[in-house]
Amino acid sequence: MTARELVVPAPPEDVLPRAALALRRLGARLTRYDAGEGALEARAGRRVLPVVVRLRAVAEGSATRVTIASDTRDWRAIVRQLAAELVGAEWT
Structure with missing residues (x-):
């Protein structure tokens, strides 16, 4: 499983719902959402060979370290787009 890490200037309780919305906009179906963890x-993708995307958000000071993992060797557009949306978002 390949993974990508990034740091987002927001708490995990803000990052996780925004990531869920972004994945839905990209056509993914959420299969697990655990705010406590x-x-x-x-x-996402075809029913025969779906792409599985896993995201973990861990507090790191006033920011959040986000790990995005995928079961594909190539990153596919969905993982790149999710990372770009989280990094480019305006956090208040």
Whole structure:
């Protein structure tokens, strides 16, 4: 499983719902959402060979370290787009 890490200037309780919304906009179906653990899982793509995306959000000071993992060797567009949306978001 390949993974990508990034740091977002917001608390995990803000990052996780925004990531869930972004994944839904990208056509993914959430299969797990655990706010207590700061984790979610989604499936996207074809039914025969779906792409599984797992996200973990862990507090790191006033920011959040986000780990996005995928079951594919290539990153596919959905993981790149999710990371870009989280990094480019305006956090208040």
